[in-house]
Amino acid sequence: MEKILKSPAKINLGLWVINKRIDGYHNIFTLMHTIDLYDRIYIKPSAVLKVSSSNPFIKQEDNIVYKTIKLFEDYTDIEVNYDIYIEKNIPVGAGLGGGSSNAATILKFLNKEYSYPLSEEKMIEILSKIGSDTVFFLKGGFAVVEGKGEKVNYLDISFDRDIFIIYPNINVSTKEIYSRVTDRDLTKYEELDIIFNLLRDFDKLIDNIQNKLGDIAEELYPQIKEVKNTLNYLGYKAFVTGSGSAVVAIGQPSEKVETICKLKNWKLIKTKLSNTGE
Numbered sequence: 001m002e003k004i005l006k007s008p009a010k011i012n013l014g015l016w017v018i019n020k021r022i023d024g025y026h027n028i029f030t031l032m033h034t035i036d037l038y039d040r041i042y043i044k045p046s047a048v049l050k051v052s053s054s055n056p057f058i059k060q061e062d063n064i065v066y067k068t069i070k071l072f073e074d075y076t077d078i079e080v081n082y083d084i085y086i087e088k089n090i091p092v093g094a095g096l097g098g099g100s101s102n103a104a105t106i107l108k109f110l111n112k113e114y115s116y117p118l119s120e121e122k123m124i125e126i127l128s129k130i131g132s133d134t135v136f137f138l139k140g141g142f143a144v145v146e147g148k149g150e151k152v153n154y155l156d157i158s159f160d161r162d163i164f165i166i167y168p169n170i171n172v173s174t175k176e177i178y179s180r181v182t183d184r185d186l187t188k189y190e191e192l193d194i195i196f197n198l199l200r201d202f203d204k205l206i207d208n209i210q211n212k213l214g215d216i217a218e219e220l221y222p223q224i225k226e227v228k229n230t231l232n233y234l235g236y237k238a239f240v241t242g243s244g245s246a247v248v249a250i251g252q253p254s255e256k257v258e259t260i261c262k263l264k265n266w267k268l269i270k271t272k273l274s275n276t277g278e
Contacts, residue, residue, distance in 0.1 A: 005041040007086075007105040008034045008140055008274060009096040010133070011163070011241040011248050014195065014209030016187040025132070025148040026178055029192055031199075031209075032097075032133070034140035035163065036274045039090050039098055041065070041105060046083035053086035064130060068103040071126045072110050076117040080110060091267060093171030095214075095242025097137065103130045104137030124150065133242075141275050144199075159202050159273045164253045166231070167267040168223040170245040177213050177220070177243040185212040206237050206250060214240025221245060230260060 013031040020026050051066040060066050069080050084106070090098030104127055111118050118126070120138070127134035132149035144153040187210075198205040217240055218225040224240060227247045231238035234256060236249040253261075253268060261268040 002042055002044040003109075005043065005105050005109055007039040007041055007090075007098070007101045008137070009037040009039075009090045009098060009101065010034050010136065010140070011165075011246075012095065012211065013205065014239075015211045015213055015242065016192060017181055017185055017212050018189055019186060020181070021148070026181060027147055028145070028149065029187070029189070029195075030145050031142070031195070031205075032136050032145050033142045033159070034137075034274045035096075036271045037090060037096070037165075037269060039102060040087040041102065041109075042085040042087065043109070044083050046081050049081050050083045051086075052084070054088045055086075055092065064099040064103045065106045068107050068126065068130055069110065071129060072107060072118070075122060075126060076114065078114055078117065091167040091246060091269075093173070094165075094167050094246035095172070095174075095240065095244050096165070096246055097133055097242070100131045100134040101137045103127060103134050108138065142273075155199065157200055158275050161202065161250060162252050162270075162272050163248055163250055164257075165241075165246050165248050165269040165271065166227050166257075166261060167246045167269065168221075168227050169265065169267060170221055170223055172217055172221065172224075172244045174213075174243045177216050180216050180220070181212070185216070187212070206239075209239060211240050213243040217244030227266065231257070 010032050013033055015028060015030040018027040018029060051060050051063050073080055086102060090096050107123055124135050128150045135150050136143055136145055136152050139154055142155045142157050194208055198208060224244050228238050231249045238247055238249040241248050
């Protein structure tokens with residue numbers, strides 16, 4: 001019998017780079033929020049493990065879901081045999097966390113399906129090996145995320161806001177963006193006190209968020225800057241999520257926004273904040 005899992009996207013409500021670690025990664029501070037946009041993962045029993053997706057350019061061995069399953073097998077000595085197909089609705093290379101969400105979603109499924117052989121700590125350990133923002137998707141909702149992305153503090157705060165996302169059809173490499181971070185892009189931790197004080201005031205929070213990775217992405221990819229500037233000119237509060245390339249705006253898109261997206265061949269996604277990763 002086939003099962004269908006919903007794998008949510010996220011947005012970053014600001015992202016600050018604190019410093020560079022000795023392991024080459026950067027310590028960050030960011031606010032992540034799941035949204036009502038999902039990939040769907042179709043799972044059915046099989047004699048052998050097979051992982052495929054609607055993105056034909058990804059080989060099975062390179063698929064983040066396949067890699068996650070292999071780590072699950074290594075940690076549990078359980079052989080996993082399913083035919084898994086991932087319907088990709090979340091744009092790739094957009095800063096929306098689609099791949100990371102897929103990894104966490106399949107790991108949660110396997111752990112439940114095989115009667116919880118992994119503790120939460122071991123699940124976090126596995127996901128940290130897969131990617132930097134994967135751990136957040138174990139629960140989703142709204143969270144403060146620190147370290148390289150593995151330190152997640154889930155918040156009991158609920159926001160009910162319409163948003164829309166414009167994806168300029170650019171696949172941004174997060175690794176490339178981080179490689180261009182310099183000392184002038186760093187933020188001292190004590191400068192973030194204002195953000196902690198605004199966690200329950202959505203409008204003021206949005207007025208104060210920054211995204212240093214997004215700033216770098218805008219300089220590297222003029223199309224991202226064009227999207228953001230267009231939305232700001234039309235009166236929207238708009239910001240880059242993650243390292244780009246997607247730009248998020250609060251509210252609903254006007255007819256003018258929809259017309260511009262069609263003319264520019266930008267993908268427009270109407271959605272809202274979601275308080276759960278399920």
